[in-house]
Amino acid sequence: xxxxxxxxxxxxxxxxSVSVLVEExxxxxxxxxxxxxxxxxxxxxxxxxTLDAASFExxxxxxxxxxxxxxxxxxxxxxxxxxxxxxxxxxxxxRKLNIRIDGLSSTLALIDPDSIRQEPDIPDLDLPAxxxxxxxxxxxxxxxxxxxxxxxxxxxxxAEEAFHIQAQGDTDDVDFQLDAEDLIDLTSGTADxxxxxxxxxxxxxxxxxDAEVTVxxxxxxxxxxxxxxxxxxxxxxxxxxxxxxxx
Amino acid sequence: xxxxxxxxxxAESERAKRRRLAQEKSYDILDHLAEFQHRFEETVxxxxxxxxxxxxxxxxxxxxxxxxxxxLSPVGHEDDAARFETSAGWYxxxxxxxxVFRRRTSLLNSNQSTDAVNVHDSWDGFLGVQREVAIADRxxxxxxxxxxxxxxxxxxxxxxxxxxxxPRAHARSADLAENPHVPRPVxxxxxxxxxxxxxxxxxxxxxxxxxxxxxxxxxxxxxxRGENRRLVPTRWSITAVDDTVGxxxxxxxxxxxxxxxxxxxxxxxxxNAFWVILAPGDWEFELVEMKxxxxxxxxxxxxxxWLAADSEGFEGRTGYVDxxxxxxxxxxxxxxxxxxxxxxxxxxxxxxxxSEDYWGPAGVWQVRESVRNAFDGERxxxxxxxxxxxxxxxxxxxxxxxxxxxSTMASGLQMNLGDFS
Numbered sequence: 001x002x003x004x005x006x007x008x009x010x011x012x013x014x015x016x017s018v019s020v021l022v023e024e025x026x027x028x029x030x031x032x033x034x035x036x037x038x039x040x041x042x043x044x045x046x047x048x049x050t051l052d053a054a055s056f057e058x059x060x061x062x063x064x065x066x067x068x069x070x071x072x073x074x075x076x077x078x079x080x081x082x083x084x085x086x087x088x089x090x091x092x093x094x095r096k097l098n099i100r101i102d103g104l105s106s107t108l109a110l111i112d113p114d115s116i117r118q119e120p121d122i123p124d125l126d127l128p129a130x131x132x133x134x135x136x137x138x139x140x141x142x143x144x145x146x147x148x149x150x151x152x153x154x155x156x157x158x159a160e161e162a163f164h165i166q167a168q169g170d171t172d173d174v175d176f177q178l179d180a181e182d183l184i185d186l187t188s189g190t191a192d193x194x195x196x197x198x199x200x201x202x203x204x205x206x207x208x209x210d211a212e213v214t215v216x217x218x219x220x221x222x223x224x225x226x227x228x229x230x231x232x233x234x235x236x237x238x239x240x241x242x243x244x245x246x247x
Numbered sequence: 248x249x250x251x252x253x254x255x256x257x258a259e260s261e262r263a264k265r266r267r268l269a270q271e272k273s274y275d276i277l278d279h280l281a282e283f284q285h286r287f288e289e290t291v292x293x294x295x296x297x298x299x300x301x302x303x304x305x306x307x308x309x310x311x312x313x314x315x316x317x318x319l320s321p322v323g324h325e326d327d328a329a330r331f332e333t334s335a336g337w338y339x340x341x342x343x344x345x346x347v348f349r350r351r352t353s354l355l356n357s358n359q360s361t362d363a364v365n366v367h368d369s370w371d372g373f374l375g376v377q378r379e380v381a382i383a384d385r386x387x388x389x390x391x392x393x394x395x396x397x398x399x400x401x402x403x404x405x406x407x408x409x410x411x412x413x414p415r416a417h418a419r420s421a422d423l424a425e426n427p428h429v430p431r432p433v434x435x436x437x438x439x440x441x442x443x444x445x446x447x448x449x450x451x452x453x454x455x456x457x458x459x460x461x462x463x464x465x466x467x468x469x470x471x472r473g474e475n476r477r478l479v480p481t482r483w484s485i486t487a488v489d490d491t492v493g494x495x496x497x498x499x500x501x502x503x504x505x506x507x508x509x510x511x512x513x514x515x516x517x518x519n520a521f522w523v524i525l526a527p528g529d530w531e532f533e534l535v536e537m538k539x540x541x542x543x544x545x546x547x548x549x550x551x552x553w554l555a556a557d558s559e560g561f562e563g564r565t566g567y568v569d570x571x572x573x574x575x576x577x578x579x580x581x582x583x584x585x586x587x588x589x590x591x592x593x594x595x596x597x598x599x600x601x602s603e604d605y606w607g608p609a610g611v612w613q614v615r616e617s618v619r620n621a622f623d624g625e626r627x628x629x630x631x632x633x634x635x636x637x638x639x640x641x642x643x644x645x646x647x648x649x650x651x652x653x654s655t656m657a658s659g660l661q662m663n664l665g666d667f668s
Contacts, residue, residue, distance in 0.1 A: 194658065243658070
């Protein structure tokens with residue numbers, strides 16, 4: 001059993017954060033929240049999303065799992081204006097999801113959850129540095145890096161207490177330095193890792209510019225990016241494996 | 248460890264001696280064109296109708312879709328016509344750049360202009376004969392009527408995908424002088440006009456047709472769904488087949504176990520040195536090209552080394568291959584064929600050093616065959632990928648730091664999340 005009403009903008013933010021990585025996913029309809037965990041086919045980028053029941057206008061679920069094609073679901077939800085409400089209801093018999101938006105009803109065929117790639121285990125990482133910044137700052141650094149290269153170095157300089165978003169191209173370099181006072185918060189530690197911009201750009205696309213993003217970083221280790229959505233009632237965590245030089 | 252303990256690197260030092268080749272090129276080719284003219288005059292006497300044997304076709308790409316489309320024939324060399332068709336055999340023969348140019352300048356391109364490339368229903372006339380030549384598995388006897396004399400110009404261009412083209416003449420007519428032999432699988436893809444082109448290309452490849460055969464068939468518009476069948480410019484067809492077959496092979500190796508250790512393979516052919524570094528892990532590929540000043544695309548001897556690179560991750564690329572064009576897909580095919588044979592997957596970095604000895608573009612077959620054959624020779628091993636790159640850099644015309652700036656893989660290999668759990 002699943003029946004919920006949610007604002008179109010909340011649902012869209014949530015779905016966007018997943019669809020930048022995968023085309024299909026399992027949605028867990030837990031009693032207290034809705035959650036999605038997915039990893040891209042290369043097992044390089046992962047997303048873990050939770051929307052608490054409180055982020056919905058109304059929410060009733062009993063622990064089922066459904067499989068969806070994200071671009072189809074997004075198309076349907078895209079028919080709503082940001083402030084409109086979307087009503088979702090699972091038809092247990094037909095295994096279809098009914099979507100209603102102000103007089104517009106649509107039915108989305110679901111995918112067998114067993115046919116979707118297995119949900120990943122979240123690696124247990126102890127990352128020494130933590131940077132909290134605005135989505136807009138991260139966006140600026142990633143855009144700058146993208147001008148010169150296809151990979152980006154995220155680095156914390158422990159001595160000068162600063163966070164760097166750096167890129168090195170054939171001939172050109174970019175360095176976006178954010179000192180402790182430019183950041184919302186900084187837990188300094190030795191951290192320096194290289195990441196593919198293809199992935200990071202996709203993740204960045206989904207991160208709202210006004211979100212408070214926490215970046216957990218290590219030395220040639222995956223990065224964790226998390227931020228809250230749905231007015232604090234939902235959480236998105238990305239994890240991205242690094243490119244390493246293996247000396 | 249020094250690589251020369253494992254590999255014969257003497258060829259590197261001999262390269263300098265062969266630089267003078269560059270000065271000899273123009274006279275060689277000009278002589279040859281004069282020779283062609285002479286042979287042609289002997290063959291075509293009185294009227295302009297002549298009989299020859301055609302191993303292949305050529306479809307131009309300028310003015311697409313109003314392209315020029317032609318039948319190639321080695322006028323005066325009918326007895327060994329097959330040798331004039333670009334194939335993997337050219338590598339086995341050990342042809343030189345001059346040989347490539349000589350063979351290409353011996354091929355008369357009797358062509359017509361077409362208004363439309365859609366050839367689904369073109370069974371008759373010139374296009375029909377052209378298609379028969381393309382699908383036949385051996386050179387076909389043809390009778391060609393020319394409009395005037397051939398234009399013995401020689402078009403080298405900067406294009407290193409298609410082989411250079413020789414003399415051209417406008418064809419009034421073309422007729423088959425025999426019933427061409429068409430292999431059964433080709434007949435099957437030709438007759439099934441509900442089969443998409445990618446599927447049909449992969450089918451032919453799996454049935455043992457090399458990419459050279461497949462691209463000629465594709466080029467003539469003899470593959471694909473009926474309404475989509477069109478003439479494909481030769482240059483595009485070469486890259487399309489390398490890319491399509493490569494994607495097919497990549498899909499197959501992605502579930503293979505990884506190789507166990509870092510391997511370094513090397514090959515040298517036609518003034519090009521190729522290094523292939525394979526490292527354990529999920530599929531990833533990059534081609535880095537280093538083009539010496541004085542080589543064909545970097546003709547200014549005072550210019551620095553020209554670097555170009557393109558790469559893909561586990562799932563392949565989404566955008567066009569900007570910098571390395573057809574060489575990228577040709578090199579990738581060679582690597583994927585090796586991994587498929589071994590039942591493995593790997594991260595593969597191909598480094599191509601184009602020396603000043605490479606004075607004329609021979610065509611992308613040269614990249615494909617060099618990489619394909621790189622795995623047959625000696626190999627070296629290294630502890631890590633980074634160590635392999637460092638060692639190879641000793642033999643490259645660029646520094647390690649310049650290489651790292653240019654190469655995505657040299658700056659770091661993509662790990663996956665499983666490596667950290």
